[in-house]
Amino acid sequence: xxxxxxxxxxxxxxxxxxxxxxxxxxxxxxxxxxxxxxxxxxxxxxxxxxxxxxxxxxxxxxxxxxxxxxxxxxxxxxxxxxxxxxxxxxxxxxxxxxxxxxxxxxxxxxxx
Amino acid sequence: xxxxxxxxxxxxxxxxxxxxxxxxxxxxxxxxxxxxxxxxxxxxxxxxxxxxxxxxxxxxxxxxxxxxxxxxxxxxxxxxxxxxxxxxxxxxxxxxxxxxxxxxxxxxxxxxxxxxxxx
Numbered sequence: 001x002x003x004x005x006x007x008x009x010x011x012x013x014x015x016x017x018x019x020x021x022x023x024x025x026x027x028x029x030x031x032x033x034x035x036x037x038x039x040x041x042x043x044x045x046x047x048x049x050x051x052x053x054x055x056x057x058x059x060x061x062x063x064x065x066x067x068x069x070x071x072x073x074x075x076x077x078x079x080x081x082x083x084x085x086x087x088x089x090x091x092x093x094x095x096x097x098x099x100x101x102x103x104x105x106x107x108x109x110x111x112x
Numbered sequence: 113x114x115x116x117x118x119x120x121x122x123x124x125x126x127x128x129x130x131x132x133x134x135x136x137x138x139x140x141x142x143x144x145x146x147x148x149x150x151x152x153x154x155x156x157x158x159x160x161x162x163x164x165x166x167x168x169x170x171x172x173x174x175x176x177x178x179x180x181x182x183x184x185x186x187x188x189x190x191x192x193x194x195x196x197x198x199x200x201x202x203x204x205x206x207x208x209x210x211x212x213x214x215x216x217x218x219x220x221x222x223x224x225x226x227x228x229x230x231x
Contacts, residue, residue: 041224041225042223042224043156044222045219088155098209099158100156100158100207100220102156102157102158103155104154105155107153
């Protein structure tokens with residue numbers, strides 16, 4: 001059974017700090033790893049990673065995948081209160097209709 | 113765009129009643145929709161994969177007779193929670209994938225969710 005573990009479970013930092021969120025996984029026939037931001041309702045897509053070592057970047061957010069260590073990180077620099085959310089990591093495999101297997105998420109709180 | 117809506121956004125019902133939740137892709141056709149459940153402070157758990165015109169595929173541990181899924185058209189899937197009990201209280205989220213997409217990854221677009229409370 002595919003498994004995704006995120007850490008920390010929750011994180012509280014001050015505005016302006018940089019944070020690193022972790023995601024490790026066990027997947028049979030890995031296809032991709034995705035990061036989502038969930039603020040109260042539906043998750044919104046951030047990144048999809050399929051290759052090791054290639055950083056994806058969007059503004060203050062960046063992410064990288066290590067397929068050897070089965071690990072990904074999501075970095076957020078110069079955090080803002082609007083970054084407060086639950087960040088979800090999910091994986092897909094080449095089996096099972098590309099379904100998403102989610103981790104438990106990291107609840108990030110940014111204090112002004 | 114790729115907008116997915118859900119109706120209702122919130123429902124409260126009595127134990128033993130059935131509740132239907134709709135998931136619609138508003139500006140695209142979706143051959144595949146997914147239904148997730150999320151308990152408080154927990155992650156999304158896939159319940160079933162719904163394919164237009166065929167039976168849904170349920171994940172292990174999800175009772176298909178309790179959670180009835182109908183995907184009657186390319187823009188609508190419904191989830192009916194039959195004989196709901198308090199332990200079914202949860203946040204139900206659907207997602208949809210575009211039909212005919214040929215890129216490297218066919219993204220799932222999520223609906224805003226439906227919060228079900230069973231008294």
